[in-house]
Amino acid sequence: MEMISVCVIIGVVLGVCLLVRRLNELWYLVKLGGRAYKSLPPGDLGWPVIGYSFSSYKTFIVQEDPISFIQSLHSRYGKGGMYKTHLYGNPTVIVTNPEICRRIYLDEANFKQHYPKSVKILEGSSGDFSNMDHKIAYKVMASPMNGYEVLSNYVDFIEEVIAKGLEEWSSMMREPIKLVDEIGILFFKVITKIFLGSQLDAKTMVELHTLYKELSFGMVMSTFPYDFPGFTFHQLLKARRKIENTIQGVVEEKIRRFENDKTSEVQCQVDKLVVAINENGAKLYSNNFIRDLILGIFFAGHSTPAIAACWALLHISQNPHVFQKAKEEQESIIRQRPSVQKGLTLNEIKQMKYLTKIINEVLRRNTITATNFRETKTDVNINGHFIPKGWTVQIWNIAVHMDPQIYSNPQEFNPSRWDNYTPKPGEFIPFGLGSRFCPGSELAKLEITILLHHFILNYKMEGVNLESNNNQMPSPRPENCLCKIIRLS
Numbered sequence: 001m002e003m004i005s006v007c008v009i010i011g012v013v014l015g016v017c018l019l020v021r022r023l024n025e026l027w028y029l030v031k032l033g034g035r036a037y038k039s040l041p042p043g044d045l046g047w048p049v050i051g052y053s054f055s056s057y058k059t060f061i062v063q064e065d066p067i068s069f070i071q072s073l074h075s076r077y078g079k080g081g082m083y084k085t086h087l088y089g090n091p092t093v094i095v096t097n098p099e100i101c102r103r104i105y106l107d108e109a110n111f112k113q114h115y116p117k118s119v120k121i122l123e124g125s126s127g128d129f130s131n132m133d134h135k136i137a138y139k140v141m142a143s144p145m146n147g148y149e150v151l152s153n154y155v156d157f158i159e160e161v162i163a164k165g166l167e168e169w170s171s172m173m174r175e176p177i178k179l180v181d182e183i184g185i186l187f188f189k190v191i192t193k194i195f196l197g198s199q200l201d202a203k204t205m206v207e208l209h210t211l212y213k214e215l216s217f218g219m220v221m222s223t224f225p226y227d228f229p230g231f232t233f234h235q236l237l238k239a240r241r242k243i244e245n246t247i248q249g250v251v252e253e254k255i256r257r258f259e260n261d262k263t264s265e266v267q268c269q270v271d272k273l274v275v276a277i278n279e280n281g282a283k284l285y286s287n288n289f290i291r292d293l294i295l296g297i298f299f300a301g302h303s304t305p306a307i308a309a310c311w312a313l314l315h316i317s318q319n320p321h322v323f324q325k326a327k328e329e330q331e332s333i334i335r336q337r338p339s340v341q342k343g344l345t346l347n348e349i350k351q352m353k354y355l356t357k358i359i360n361e362v363l364r365r366n367t368i369t370a371t372n373f374r375e376t377k378t379d380v381n382i383n384g385h386f387i388p389k390g391w392t393v394q395i396w397n398i399a400v401h402m403d404p405q406i407y408s409n410p411q412e413f414n415p416s417r418w419d420n421y422t423p424k425p426g427e428f429i430p431f432g433l434g435s436r437f438c439p440g441s442e443l444a445k446l447e448i449t450i451l452l453h454h455f456i457l458n459y460k461m462e463g464v465n466l467e468s469n470n471n472q473m474p475s476p477r478p479e480n481c482l483c484k485i486i487r488l489s
């Protein structure tokens with residue numbers, strides 16, 4: 001009798017679980033209607049509210065293996081490259097097929113950028129930046145970082161910062177350094193110079209760098225975006241306010257300089273924005289716009305290229321044949337240099353064909369921006385699959401780059417796979433595509449190239465532990481990589 005009761009209880013519990021588990025499906029079935037529901041991409045909406053958020057969290061944070069999440073979708077629902085799911089409170093379609101990723105990136109009529117609230121925090125608090133027409137805002141962001149002439153102007157400065165940085169790290173030989181942080185500080189110097197004209201003092205630079213680290217950590221961990229003491233989101237807002245205050249101080253100082261001295265020289269992008277006026281003589285960009293623009297640019301402008309550069313140093317140090325081939329190329333370029341020439345030129349950088357392959361391979365193998373987010377503006381039909389208006393679409397750049405049908409043996413770090421290889425459209429998307437294509441891509445590649453050039457010719461690395469301490473969020477990065485940089489005699 002007792003046995004029967006236990007079985008009944010277990011049966012009821014399982015039945016209830018099964019029913020609850022199906023509630024999300026039933027909710028969308030009723031909401032969309034049977035036909036529309038059936039033409040959604042294959043997949044599973046999971047539990048009510050939480051959907052598959054915990055699985056996604058587990059694969060990124062606990063297992064540090066986002067590809068296993070995609071592999072399980074492939075094995076359960078086929079390799080169509082579009083899967084419905086439910087993540088972080090939103091019905092979501094995950095896209096892993098290169099052609100569909102490309103199509104979504106380029107389709108501004110049907111898709112808009114959409115990030116979780118914790119990431120949107122980067123837009124700043126005033127709304128002046130996010131409400132600005134995107135084409136204008138993009139031009140303001142991209143113009144100081146693109147084009148042959150513009151970039152030529154930065155080569156000397158970047159080289160100086162990097163050469164000094166490497167020298168300092170090697171002089172602290174007994175103390176291992178946290179590589180990704182140290183490179184981040186160097187690249188921070190570059191981006192502040194480009195946008196502010198001068199560098200911030202060392203203390204402010206380190207403070208900002210630490211606050212930005214808090215920000216990126218909080219953006220990931222803040223699963224509940226509510227501003228209550230004790231919640232990560234609360235800490236996130238506090239960090240952002242501190243960053244805003246510091247940047248605001250810098251912008252106001254510049255405004256005062258131009259007010260006090262009308263002939264003051266315009267030296268950098270922020271100067272240009274501060275003095276810009278419209279046809280009626282009114283200020284073109286509000287102070288809040290400028291502050292929020294800088295807040296976002298500083299975030300994007302130092303951490304992502306630093307992570308890529310760190311991976312590059314680790315890979316070449318762990319692959320002696322790659323290091324040797326790269327060294328031969330660098331030495332050959334230096335041998336051809338006129339004796340009067342002091343430093344690198346952009347023309348020399350353009351000759352670094354093998355180094356370019358190394359950087360491409362890093363951007364593929366360690367896709368820094370693993371996913372990008374969009375939202376459907378209207379009901380959309382792609383390859384016979386229906387995506388309802390208002391759904392989130394996650395473009396999985398990392399899945400494209402780790403697809404064995406596109407890149408054989410994708411786990412292998414192999415710069416030579418780029419010999420005579422041009423990826424098909426959508427198959428290599430480290431910087432996205434379309435109107436939101438990363439405006440800092442050229443600058444990032446320039447910084448990484450100059451760092452590798454100096455490292456390969458003059459230094460080596462010791463004490464690397466590539467296998468452990470990687471972190472997948474917010475970007476796949478060798479978070480805790482400690483190493484020594486040693487100058488070759």
Ligand code: HEM
Pocket residue numbers: 113138141191296297298300301302304305308368369372373429430431432433435436437438439440441443444
């Ligand atoms: C290896 C380094 C970098 C990687 C992998 C990277 C990746 C990306 C990607 C994938 C996007 C597209 C986002 C989307 O479509 O939603 C993007 C946008 C952006 N990136 Fe980068 N980025 C890097 C370096 C930089 C640098 C150095 C800067 C500038 C200082 C920068 C500034 C930006 C900005 C401002 C956007 C937003 C563009 C917009 O929304 O219109 N990035 N980046």
